[in-house]
Amino acid sequence: MAxxxxxxxxxxxxxxxxxxxxxxxxSPAGGEDSGVPLTTxxxxxxxxAPDAEQSPPPDAGTAAPVDAETQIVEDxxxxxxxAQALDARTSxxxxxxxxxTTPLALPRYTMGQCPRLTFGATSSTSINVGxxxxxxxxxxxxxxPRSYDGARAWPLMFAWHWLNAQSGSxxxxxxxxxxxxxxxxxxxxxxxxxxxxxxxxxxFDWPFVETNHAEEELVxxxxxxxCIANQFTIDRTRVYAIGVSAGxxxxxxxxxxxxxxxxxxxxxxxxxxxxxxxxxxxxxxxQPNKFPAVVLWGGPTDWLGVNFERASMKLRDELIDxxxxxxxxxxxxxxxxxxIMAPPGGGTRFYSLWRFMLDHPFGTPxxxxxxxxxxxxxxxxxxxxxxxx
Numbered sequence: 001m002a003x004x005x006x007x008x009x010x011x012x013x014x015x016x017x018x019x020x021x022x023x024x025x026x027s028p029a030g031g032e033d034s035g036v037p038l039t040t041x042x043x044x045x046x047x048x049a050p051d052a053e054q055s056p057p058p059d060a061g062t063a064a065p066v067d068a069e070t071q072i073v074e075d076x077x078x079x080x081x082x083a084q085a086l087d088a089r090t091s092x093x094x095x096x097x098x099x100x101t102t103p104l105a106l107p108r109y110t111m112g113q114c115p116r117l118t119f120g121a122t123s124s125t126s127i128n129v130g131x132x133x134x135x136x137x138x139x140x141x142x143x144x145p146r147s148y149d150g151a152r153a154w155p156l157m158f159a160w161h162w163l164n165a166q167s168g169s170x171x172x173x174x175x176x177x178x179x180x181x182x183x184x185x186x187x188x189x190x191x192x193x194x195x196x197x198x199x200x201x202x203x204f205d206w207p208f209v210e211t212n213h214a215e216e217e218l219v220x221x222x223x224x225x226x227c228i229a230n231q232f233t234i235d236r237t238r239v240y241a242i243g244v245s246a247g248x249x250x251x252x253x254x255x256x257x258x259x260x261x262x263x264x265x266x267x268x269x270x271x272x273x274x275x276x277x278x279x280x281x282x283x284x285x286x287q288p289n290k291f292p293a294v295v296l297w298g299g300p301t302d303w304l305g306v307n308f309e310r311a312s313m314k315l316r317d318e319l320i321d322x323x324x325x326x327x328x329x330x331x332x333x334x335x336x337x338x339x340i341m342a343p344p345g346g347g348t349r350f351y352s353l354w355r356f357m358l359d360h361p362f363g364t365p366x367x368x369x370x371x372x373x374x375x376x377x378x379x380x381x382x383x384x385x386x387x388x389x
Contacts, residue, residue, distance in 0.1 A: 101362055101363045101364075101365075102362065103236050103237065103239065103261060103262055103263075103264070103362050104258070104259075104261030104262050104289075106225065106226060106229055106236070107222035107223070107225060107226045108226055109223050109226040109227055109230070110133060110134055110219060110222075110223055111132050111133070111134075111135075111223070114226065114227035114230045114231065115130070115131065115132075115227070116231070117131075117142055117227060117228065117231055118142065119142040119143070119144040120142075120143070120144065121143065121144065121145055121146045121177060121180070121181065122143075122177055123141065123143075123168050123171040123172065123176075123177065126141040126142050126143050126144070126171075127139065127140075127141055128140050128141070128142060131223075131224075131227075133216075133219060133220040133223040133224075134216055134219055134220070134223075136193070136216070138190070138191070138193065138220055139167075139190075139191040140167060140188055140189055140190040140191055140224060141167040141168065141171060141188070141189040141191075142186070142187075142188050142189075142228065143171065143176055143177065143180050143186065143187045143188075143189070144180075144186050144232070145180045145181040145184065145185075145186070146181065147181065147184070148186065148232070150232065150233045151233075152233065153233050153234060153235035153236075153238075154184065154185060154186050154232065154233060154234060154235055155184070155185040155186070155234075155235050155238035155239070155240070155357075155358060156185065156186050156187070156188065156225075156228060156229075156232075156234050156235070156238070156239045156240070157185055157186070157187040157188070157239075157240045157241075157242065157354075157357065158187075158188050158189075158190070158221065158224075158225075158239075158240065158241045158242070158263075159174070159176070159187055159188070159189045159241075159242050159243070159247070160189075160190060160206060160241075160242070160243035160244070160246075160247030160248075160250050160251055161189065161191070161192070161205070161244065161246075161247050162205075162244045162245035162246050162247050162248075163204055163205055163245055163246040163304075164205070165205075166191055166192075167189035167190065167191045170189050170244070171189065173337065174350060175348050175349045175350065176189075178348040179348040179349075179350065179351075179354055182347060182348050183348065183351070183354050183355070183358065185238075185354070185358070186228070186232060186234070188224050188225075188228060190220060190221070190224065192205040192206065193216075193217070193220075201213070204246045204249070205246050205247070205250075206246055206247065206249070206250035206253075207250075208246075208249045208250050208252075208253040208274075208282060209280055211253075214253065214257075217250075218254065218257065218259050221254070221259065221262075222259070222262075225239070225262060235361075236362075237264060237361040237362040237363060238264055238357075238358065238361045238362075239262055239263055239264060240263055240264055240265050240266070240267075240357040241254065241255070241260075241263045241265075241266045241267070242266070242267040242268075242269065242353070242357075243267075243268060243269065243271055244269045244270060244271070245269070245270045245271065245304070245308075245335070247271070248268040248269050248270050248271020248272065249271045249272070249274050249282065249306070249311075250271075251266060251267075251268055251271055252268050252271045252272055252273060252274070252282055252311075252315060253282055255268075255287070255291070255293075256282065256283065256284060256285040256287070257285070257287070258287060260287050260289055260291060261287070261288070261289045263289075263291060264291065264292075264357070264360060264361050264362045264364075265291050265292045265293065265294075265356065265357045265360040266291050266292075266293045266294075267293065267294040267295075267296070267353060267356070267357065268293070268294070268295050268296070268312065268315060269294075269296045269297075269338065269353075270296065270297050270298060270302055270308045270312070270335060271308070271311065271312070271315070272295065272297070272308060272310075272311030272312035272313070272314060272315040272316075273311050273314040273315045273318065274306040274307075274308070274311040275306070275310075275311070276305065276306060282311075284314075284315075284318040284322075286322050290322065290323045290324050290366035290367060291324060292324065292325040292326070292327075292356075292360040292364060292369055293319055293324055293325070293326050293327070294326075294327045294328075294329065294353065294356050295312050295315055295316045295319070295326060295327075295328050295329075295387075296312070296328070296329040296330075296331070296338060296384075297309050297311075297312035297313075297329075297330060297331075298330070298331055298332065298333045298334045298335055298336060298338070299330055299331065299332035299333070299334065301332075301334035301335070302334050302335045303334075303335060304335045308335060312328075316328055316387055320387055320388070320389050321389070323366045323367045324366070324367060325360075325364075325366075325367050325368060325369040325371075325372075325386075326386075326387040327356060327371070327376065327380075327384055327385070327386055327387065328384065328385060328387045329380075329381060329383060329384035329385075330383055331381070331383050332383070338350075338381075339381075340352060340353070340381055341381075343379040344379075351379050352377070352379050352380040352381065352384070355377060355379065359371070359377075369386075371386060372386065
């Protein structure tokens with residue numbers, strides 16, 4: 001069999017295996033791709049076909065632009081299909097002024113004028129279904145706490161969901177409504193790209209395997225960032241990325257590109273430098289931004305087509321060798337939801353994951369963290385530690 005054909009067969013087999021392992025016959029401890037509860041009817045209802053229209057729910061908002069200082073310059077010439085404009089954007093990311101203390105300059109929206117975004121404090125009120133990126137209609141959620149008033153600059157999180165899930169799954173299982181409100185951040189949650197018939201575009205939801213489509217997905221992230229920054233007061237020193245399982249593999253892939261220059265810190269939960277049978281793998285590519293990172297996995301049994309322990313340990317080692325500060329968390333529960341509890345005295349679950357990011361803005365010297373002086377905060381699980389060479 002030719003190498004390309006063998007590669008395709010292995011990928012299809014991996015996809016079939018992953019699909020079988022995420023069927024609704026599994027218990028919540030093994031559901032979907034990350035082991036969290038299976039998709040609910042609310043999630044299914046929120047998965048709207050790309051060309052569908054939806055009116056904002058009654059308590060949803062539509063954002064108005066902030067002052068001219070934050071407003072993104074309109075660029076009607078940067079529409080989809082303009083290959084020269086896309087090449088220019090890629091070159092700008094590759095050659096942009098970026099250091100470990102300065103984020104990459106804000107991108108321009110590829111379609112010209114940003115649409116007015118739908119946002120809300122709940123999963124059901126925060127769905128954007130008609131957002132166009134590079135000429136393709138995409139969907140994402142934009143959770144904005146009720147306490148947001150634009151009077152100060154707010155941190156912004158980007159979160160990529162796991163295999164066969166949706167952004168609503170992440171909101172629910174990550175308890176993001178309470179997290180955003182209690183900890184004071186905005187969070188954007190992209191949904192996987194769908195075909196016209198409603199099927200997903202990529203085998204594993206995100207194009208870390210079909211990398212010829214990766215640029216389109218990276219630009220989708222930039223378009224979201226451009227329009228969110230256009231309509232909300234965002235702290236550019238506190239923009240972060242987190243992904244789980246397939247989303248963690250995608251975040252890892254993105255962290256190996258110049259686009260990681262937008263992010264002050266990165267978290268990979270059961271992601272990493274994955275590989276399958278030696279025919280597909282994510283390579284490590286050093287970037288000027290030596291972002292702090294959390295690398296979390298479920299121990300030796302964290303496996304679903306990919307050996308996530310091996311992938312995570314490889315990412316940890318490469319990051320440390322490349323001068324990054326890294327916290328590793330190994331929960332020994334396999335490819336399942338991390339058993340992180342709410343802090344003593346109450347508060348949102350997964351507090352420690354959000355606190356790590358908020359404690360590490362741009363401006364933190366490469367390889368340094370306030371945790372090196374004080375140790376990990378007490379809210380962190382005892383199976384997390386500061387990684388050493």
